[in-house]
Structure formats: C-alpha cells, structure tokens
Amino acid sequence: MTGTSSTLDRDRLEKVKHHPCGKITARCPACHEEGHDRTGNHLVEFASGKFSCIADPAHTNRIWELVGIRDDVDPRERRRWNREEKERRRRERDRVRKMERAKSALPSLIEKWKWSPDEVRDDSPTQVDEYAHKPSVFISSLFSPFDLVWSGEVFQSGEAHSDRWRTVSAWSETPAEKIGPMITPSTWKGGTFSRRRENIMEAPFIVLDFDSIPTTGRAPETPEEKKRLACESLAITRWLREKCDWSLSAILWTGSKSLHVWFEMPPEDHLEALRESMTALGVDPSLIGRPEHPSRLPGMTHEKTGGLSRTLWLQR
Numbered sequence: 481m482t483g484t485s486s487t488l489d490r491d492r493l494e495k496v497k498h499h500p501c502g503k504i505t506a507r508c509p510a511c512h513e514e515g516h517d518r519t520g521n522h523l524v525e526f527a528s529g530k531f532s533c534i535a536d537p538a539h540t541n542r543i544w545e546l547v548g549i550r551d552d553v554d555p556r557e558r559r560r561w562n563r564e565e566k567e568r569r570r571r572e573r574d575r576v577r578k579m580e581r582a583k584s585a586l587p588s589l590i591e592k593w594k595w596s597p598d599e600v601r602d603d604s605p606t607q608v609d610e611y612a613h614k615p616s617v618f619i620s621s622l623f624s625p626f627d628l629v630w631s632g633e634v635f636q637s638g639e640a641h642s643d644r645w646r647t648v649s650a651w652s653e654t655p656a657e658k659i660g661p662m663i664t665p666s667t668w669k670g671g672t673f674s675r676r677r678e679n680i681m682e683a684p685f686i687v688l689d690f691d692s693i694p695t696t697g698r699a700p701e702t703p704e705e706k707k708r709l710a711c712e713s714l715a716i717t718r719w720l721r722e723k724c725d726w727s728l729s730a731i732l733w734t735g736s737k738s739l740h741v742w743f744e745m746p747p748e749d750h751l752e753a754l755r756e757s758m759t760a761l762g763v764d765p766s767l768i769g770r771p772e773h774p775s776r777l778p779g780m781t782h783e784k785t786g787g788l789s790r791t792l793w794l795q796r
C-alpha cells in the first residue's frame with residue numbers, strides 16, 4: 481500500500497465527497513448496516529489512506545471487511561463477496577418494506593377484526609367468569625394429565641427447586657397459593673430440575689406478549705391506553721386465528737400492562753414470516769421461540785401494580 485493511494489474501494493462507497501485538504505468523506509458502511517448515518521458523512525479517509533468512522537472508532541475493521549481493497553483476495557472470491565453483499569442488502573430492503581407494509585396495514589386490520597372483551601369472554605370454550613383466576617384449570621386445559629410441567633418463581637430453577645416440576649394431575653391437587661406465579665409453555669423430560677432448553681420435551685405453544693400498543697409502539701400508562709392495548713391486541717389475535725388459521729389456546733391479562741396470547745405452535749414457515757413483521761404487530765419478538773421462558777399464570781398478584789392476572793379466553 482503506497483502512502484497516497486486509497487485503501488477503500490471508492491466504487492463501493494456512497495455519498496463520496498472530496499475535500500480541499502485531500503480527505504474524502506462518505507457514508508460509513510458499518511453505521512449504515514446498523515441503520516445509521518443517513519446523512520452519509522461518518523466515514524473519513526485521509527490522503528494517507530488512513531480511514532476511520534467519526535461516530536464509532538470501533539467500526540474500522542468492519543469498514544475494511546465491507547469496502548476495503550484487499551490485494552490478497554482472489555478476484556473470484558471478491559465477486560462472491562460482492563454477490564453475497566448484494567443479496568444481503570436486498571434481503572434488508574425486503575425486510576424494511578415488509579415492516580412498513582405491516583405497519584401501514586395495521587389500523588385497518590384492527591378495525592376489520594375488532595374483538596371486544598365481552599365477545600372474547602362469550603366466545604371462550606371454558607366458562608371464564610368462573611375460572612378466570614384458577615391456575616390449575618388453566619394448566620389442565622392446556623396440557624395432558626401426565627405431562628411434566630414447570631411452575632414457580634423465575635429464579636426457581638436448579639436442583640434445589642426440583643419440586644417445581646410436577647405432572648399436570650399433581651398440579652391439580654396442589655393448593656392454588658402453591659402454584660405459580662409463572663409457567664413455561666412447554667413440557668419437560670422426566671427428572672428435569674433445570675429450565676434449560678435441552679430439557680424440554682415438547683413446545684406445543686407459542687406465547688405472544690403484547691406489551692406495547694401495536695399502533696403507537698408505546699407501553700400503556702393510563703387506563704384508556706391499557707384498554708387500547710387490549711383492544712388492538714385482541715383484534716390481531718382474532719386476525720391470526722381467523723385469517724391465518726392459527727389455533728388459539730388461551731388469552732391472559734397479566735394484571736399489569738400486557739396481554740399474553742397462547743397459540744398452538746404454528747408451522748415453522750408461518751412463524752418465520754410473522755417474525756419479520758412481529759415488531760410492527762406490537763409483539764415482543766424476544767419471547768418467540770423461547771419455550772423455556774416463564775410466562776404468567778392466572779390468579780397471580782402482580783408485584784408492581786397489585787393487579788390480578790386473569791384468563792380472558794381458554795380452550796376446553
């Protein structure tokens with residue numbers, strides 16, 4: 481590398497600006513792949529060939545990977561990289577477009593698939609008025625009598641807590657105050673005493689956690705906002721059930737600020753498609769595909785708000 485030649489491939493840089501002092505500025509490709517540097521001036525390359533990102537000095541290596549001129553690289557290899565890079569950008573554009581489409585379609589979807597709490601209650605196969613706060617009814621309607629199911633506090637995992645794994649029939653005989661407050665949407669292998677993924681026997685459910693108002697993306701604070709969150713999440717739930725043919729298993733109000741919707745595990749390809757628009761739908765994507773993750777049971781007092789969690793809809 482000579483002192484005056486560029487070390488970066490100008491053809492692959494965007495928004496290149498030449499400055500009188502000999503330096504150039506351009507969009508930092510590392511910032512850009514994280515969705516930053518819209519203006520396109522984070523990357524500085526000096527006349528000496530030295531370059532850096534003014535927003536994040538740690539970007540140097542990534543910049544080099546993305547747009548560096550590497551003499552030691554076989555041209556075929558470089559072409560392959562370029563193709564992969566193009567493909568990556570195409571996928572990213574696709575993802576953003578899908579998200580935007582989902583977001584703009586959301587208000588009409590919510591209007592069209594409206595599902596009021598009263599209708600939800602009337603539609604529930606299990607009489608929820610009577611069982612809204614009964615964790616054992618919730619458990620036995622979702623699992624089979626011999627399934628091994630975990631229930632307890634989040635920290636109750638490990639050898640000292642092996643009694644938090646019980647069969648569904650054993651949970652049915654457990655006094656309500658000794659159940660919960662959490663459960664996992666999964667069954668566990670015999671002898672399990674740790675809530676690790678490899679100990680899971682089956683993951684029959686997916687739990688969607690609606691913790692922000694889908695159309696605004698904000699967590700609800702006032703009673704009106706909580707109502708709105710419930711209203712919008714229920715509409716999305718009905719849409720998933722009736723339009724996308726997902727099989728609904730349970731709906732639970734957590735007693736604080738979110739609604740949990742239990743569906744039978746949808747086919748993998750559906751899941752993949754939904755994961756893409758998950759954020760736009762107001763669903764916390766971190767819970768998707770994590771059957772070892774604890775989720776709230778009905779009849780539990782929320783530690784922060786004092787609200788009681790309750791079942792809104794439950795399969796028989």
Ligand SMILES: [Zn+2]
Nearest residue numbers: 508511533539
């Ligand atoms: Zn950068």
